[in-house]
Amino acid sequence: MAKVPSVIFVLPVKGSSGGANSVVQEALGLSELGVRCVVAVDAKNWGSFIDNYPELMGKAVALRSYDSPKALAELMKDCDVAIATTNVSVTEVSTALETLSPQERAALKLAYYVQDYEPLFYHPESEGWRIAHASYGALKDATFFAKTKWLCDIVYLNHGIKVRKVTPSIDHGIYYPDLSLEKDYICVGAMLRVRTARRAPQRTARILQILRDTVPQKIMFQVFGSSSEELESAGIATSDGILNRGRLKRTEVPAFMRACDLFLDLSDFQAFGRTGLEAMASGCIPLVPALGGTDEYAVHGRNALVVDTRSDRDILKAIEMFLDLPDRERRTMQQAALETAANFSIRKAALSELRLFQEMCWQNA
Structure with a gap:
């Protein structure tokens, strides 16, 4: 039986945003399926990230910090799939790849988990817009995936890149109702x-x-x-x-x-x-x-x-x-x-992503 691929999410953020929450909870979901999963955070954001996700400590997800392209590359080459998560992340993954040998680079599959269409965050033609817009072409041979059809469509229409759709998730462990609550307002x-x-x-x-x-x-x-x-x-x-x-x-x-x-x-x-x-x-x-x-x-x-x-x-x-x-x-x-x-669970999301990672690693194997 083919081995389950190991993955690393490169997440250079402080945390607490919707996109970061997605990555963290789905990394936990993948680890619960037996996937060796790493979340890599840059040193600048490490302290804030830990404050936002204390539940990661002691879990099966390997939480790692990096302070240079070479340090990130060392983490990446130990996994089968390296996944960028923001336009900043794309830049850092791309720079880290330059420090790998041709053999190490060839053994690594790349992906971009598109959390949002980031050019919309900036004024058109501004420096931030140009960087975000260029990020979609920065990782050659990468597999793109996103959690909504709207994201898949907007990336394809603006960049001609096909984006695979995966299942979104929410954390039902903390988001649940209190139907017994009664109030007169x-x-x-x-x-x-x-x-x-x-x-x-x-x-x-x-x-x-x-x-x-x-x-x-x-x-x-x-x-x-x-x-x-x-x-x-x-x-x-x-x-x-x-x-x-x-x-x-x-x-x-x-x-x-x-x-x-x-x-x-x-x-x-x-x-x-x-x-x-x-x-x-x-x-x-x-x-x-x-x-x-x-x-x-x-x-x-x-x-x-x-x-x-x-x-x-x-x-x-x-x-x-x-x-x-x-x-x-x-x-x-x-x-x-x-x-x-109730139709959106971490388990469903993790399984949809695992299917994609397996297809990436098993192709031409």
């Missing part, structure tokens, strides 16, 4: 992340303030993602009626979601929209942007609210519709959301 939650412009913090704050000023008193509002000081520095003011939970650790977000009935993700777009699906798994109905890959799970009026987030009118209309629903209909949406979220 509706709780509306949102993420206010001022350091990420595409998450539309100004728009989110504006919509929350409109709601706070116009809806009945039996609505509670809460937000997370930024400290009060960060909000103030960004010129965002929230009224006393909007509770700011500040920056939350990954393991603290589920309790926030369980307390909410409606969660607002008013981002410009979402490549997948993990937070929306995590809200569903927590028994909360998400409002998500129509642009992007949220159609992997969100069906407007059935298990979610899907709107053009560029329109305040459309956002407010959808929220008003939800708030006006009888309790029984909101419960029906909640049940549908829970059933949808």
Whole structure:
């Protein structure tokens, strides 16, 4: 029987983002299947990464730090498949490859786990845009994979590269509902992340303030993602009626979601929209942007609210519709959301990735 391939995810980030969460939990899922799995983090981000994912310590996943291209290359050559995860990661993998011998390079399969379409993070033709745009052609003979059809399509349309689709995942070990929770009010939650412009913090704050000023008193509002000081520095003011939970650790977000009935993700777009699906798994109905890959799970009026987030009118209309629903209909949406979220597990995602890695390694073997 052919051996199970070993893999290394190159993840030079601080952690806590949706993409990093995907890589970490799926690395854990692969290791539980018996795959030897390494997560490599650059020395600059090591401390922050460990703080964000203390659960990795003592697990089967090998967590490793590197401080140079040669150090990363040493980690990579000990695995069958090396996987880049961001445009920065692509650059670091490409540079590390230059330090390997031709034989070592030939023995290593390359992949790029596309978490988002990163040119959209920058102004067109800016330096950041050029680097992100060029990253899709930097790893020759690499296999590309992503978790939504939208990502597969946008990379193909802009670069002519075929991207394999794998199954998305959420961590049901921490995202689950509390159906026994009873309260005489509706709780509306949102993420206010001022350091990420595409998450539309100004728009989110504006919509929350409109709601706070116009809806009945039996609505509670809460937000997370930024400290009060960060909000103030960004010129965002929230009224006393909007509770700011500040920056939350990954393991603290589920309790926030369980307390909410409606969660607002008013981002410009979402490549997948993990937070929306995590809200569903927590028994909360998400409002998500129509642009992007949220159609992997969100069906407007059935298990979610899907709107053009560029329109305040459309956002407010959808929220008003939800708030006006009888309790029984909101419960029906909640049940549908829970059933949808149950289809996205770490085990399914890990198996879909393992199938891809096996095909890569067994081809021409």
